[in-house]
Amino acid sequence: MSTEPAADAFTPTSHKGLTYPFGGAEPAAGVVMPVAAGIRWVRLHIPGPLKHVNCWLLDDTDARGEGVALVDTGMNTSEARDAWKAIFRGPLAGVRVTKMIGTHMHPDHIGLAGWMCAHHAAPLLMTRGEWLTAQMLIADARDAVPDEVTAFRIGCGWSEEQIAHAAVRGWAGFRRIVAPLPLSYTRIKDGDTLDLGGAAWRVVVGSGHSPEHACLLNEAAGVLIAGDQVLPRISPNVSLGVAEPNADPLGEWFASIARLKTLPADLLVLPGHGDPFTGLHTRLDAMDREHRERLDELHAFLGDGKRAVDVFGRLFRRAIGPDMLGMATGEALAHLRRLEVEGRAVKDVRDGVWWYRSV
Numbered sequence: 001m002s003t004e005p006a007a008d009a010f011t012p013t014s015h016k017g018l019t020y021p022f023g024g025a026e027p028a029a030g031v032v033m034p035v036a037a038g039i040r041w042v043r044l045h046i047p048g049p050l051k052h053v054n055c056w057l058l059d060d061t062d063a064r065g066e067g068v069a070l071v072d073t074g075m076n077t078s079e080a081r082d083a084w085k086a087i088f089r090g091p092l093a094g095v096r097v098t099k100m101i102g103t104h105m106h107p108d109h110i111g112l113a114g115w116m117c118a119h120h121a122a123p124l125l126m127t128r129g130e131w132l133t134a135q136m137l138i139a140d141a142r143d144a145v146p147d148e149v150t151a152f153r154i155g156c157g158w159s160e161e162q163i164a165h166a167a168v169r170g171w172a173g174f175r176r177i178v179a180p181l182p183l184s185y186t187r188i189k190d191g192d193t194l195d196l197g198g199a200a201w202r203v204v205v206g207s208g209h210s211p212e213h214a215c216l217l218n219e220a221a222g223v224l225i226a227g228d229q230v231l232p233r234i235s236p237n238v239s240l241g242v243a244e245p246n247a248d249p250l251g252e253w254f255a256s257i258a259r260l261k262t263l264p265a266d267l268l269v270l271p272g273h274g275d276p277f278t279g280l281h282t283r284l285d286a287m288d289r290e291h292r293e294r295l296d297e298l299h300a301f302l303g304d305g306k307r308a309v310d311v312f313g314r315l316f317r318r319a320i321g322p323d324m325l326g327m328a329t330g331e332a333l334a335h336l337r338r339l340e341v342e343g344r345a346v347k348d349v350r351d352g353v354w355w356y357r358s359v
Contacts, residue, residue, distance in 0.1 A: 016286070018232055018279035021268065026275065030086045032057060035276055036223055036268065038197055044074035044083055046108045048323075050273050053108045056225055059197040060098045067096035069196045070122075071216065071225055072103055072272065075111035076179045084112065099196070101188075102126040103227030104210040105134035107177040109272060114179040124185040125194070127205060129212030131185050137174040138181065145171045152242040155354045156329045157307030165322050188214055201225075206260065208253025209236040217263060224267045224280065229256065232274040235287050239330025240337050250291060250338040257288045291335075298335055299344050305355035308332040 012021045027033035032040040038059035043052050056071040074080035088095065097120035102110040110126075117124050124131075145167050153163050188194070190205035194216070204215040206229040216225040228236045238253045265281040277283070294315055301314050311332050312320050320328045336356045339345035348355045 015233075017282040018277045020232075020275050020277050022276060024275065029083060030090055032087060032091045035270065036221055038199060039221075039223060039270075040068075041270070041276075042083075042087065044080050046075055046080075047077075050108070052273065054270065054272055054274075056270055057092075058199070058201075061197055062098040064096065064098075067098040067120075068092070069099040069101060069194075070097045070116060071101045072109040072227070073100075073112035073116055074109075075107050075177045076115065077111070077177065080112060081115065084116075096120050097122045100124045101194075101214075101216070102130060102134075103215070103225070103229075103272065104213040105130040105137075106210060106228070107174060109227065110134060110181070111178045114181040117182050124182050125188050126185055127189060127203075127212040127214050128187050130210060130214070131181070131187070133211050134178065134181060138178055140172060140175070143170045143172055149242055151352065152245070153329075154352050155308075155349075156333065157309035157353060158325070158329070162322070162325060166326070204260070204263070206253075206256035208238045208249045208251075208256055213256075215260075217267075219264065222264070222267050223270065224263065225270045226272065228272040230260065230269055230280065230283055230287075231271045232269070232277045232283060234274070235290055237327050237331055238291075238334045239327060240333035241330055246337075248337055248341050250295075250334045251341055253291070254288065257284050260284055295335060295338060295342075295344075299339055299358055302339075302345060302356055302358040305348065305357045307353060307355060308336060311336070 012019050013023050027041050027043050032042055035041050040057040042055040042057065044055060045051065046053050053072065053074050055073060057068040060067055060069040097116055100113050100116045100122045102113050113124055116122060150163060188203050190203055192203040194201045199218055200220065201216045201218050204217050206213045206215060209228050213227055213229050215227055215229050238249050240247060240249055261281060261284050263280065266278060267280050268276060268278055269280050270276050297314050298311055301311065308329050312328055315332055315335060316328060336345060340347060344359055345356050346359055348357065
């Protein structure tokens with residue numbers, strides 16, 4: 001059986017105005033680590049640059065007795081499934097999942113939600129926007145890249161080689177790393193209060209990174225489960241995509257930051273990636289400032305016209321390879337669209353390609 005290190009065994013460290021109360025300690029594979037009374041932490045490996053996702057276990061009871069409410073699950077991969085099996089054979093042997101809560105619809109957060117619900121006969125709790133979007137993407141059974149997506153990539157300035165490379169990967173990647181979700185779910189919405197093991201958790205909804213992202217606030221304990229809405233060291237991806245090309249996700253992101261600034265400043269923040277930290281308002285201010293500075297730089301750079309792919313060097317501090325091209329394009333478009341909404345840029349279309357110029 002894996003051991004659980006005591007939460008107070010670590011030395012706090014600070015970085016850029018944030019304090020990391022566990023001093024960089026993290027739960028090893030197969031270990032659940034307590035972070036506060038009735039709250040435990042599981043970290044799972046995921047492919048890609050993020051490397052891991054955090055999942056949270058909250059002590060809970062239901063009609064069948066004691067158990068845990070699980071917040072987020074990792075991707076639907078054999079590695080993640082094996083990790084959970086080891087946990088429920090080891091430190092959580094005999095423990096049931098009473099509720100499966102998904103913060104948002106991205107595969108690293110709900111990839112195994114349906115699998116957990118089926119195994120534990122647990123209800124799924126999500127916001128409507130996240131559940132519907134996930135179900136739509138799971139149900140989209142096309143393997144070939146839709147014509148609208150190809151036209152979208154041409155509009156962004158992708159080369160023929162980049163479009164061909166992406167086409168090899170196909171279209172229906174989402175359903176390969178997300179297990180089928182239950183056909184029924186319990187809707188949660190902003191302002192709802194969940195009673196989990198006698199503790200009151202208020203749903204705080206944000207947007208921009210995903211349609212209707214649910215954070216969970218236990219004000220009495222001073223804890224915020226933030227998912228990807230607030231990360232300690234990186235800014236979550238804020239993208240404009242083919243499904244809603246006239247949306248303003250960065251504007252929604254700014255509004256969400258302002259909403260989260262109304263929460264207490266001294267909360268222990270449990271993020272979807274990275275380490276638990278305190279300093280919520282400091283981090284929110286930094287994310288807001290970073291995006292607004294990028295907008296100003298981008299506005300000055302556009303001149304008489306740039307495509308989405310032309311602005312990567314102004315927005316990102318790293319080279320963009322094939323595996324990151326989609327996310328980088330979406331983020332670039334979100335910033336360009338925000339400049340349009342603010343009246344600081346205009347989009348012209350020439351031969352199917354979008355050119356953005358400063359106003």
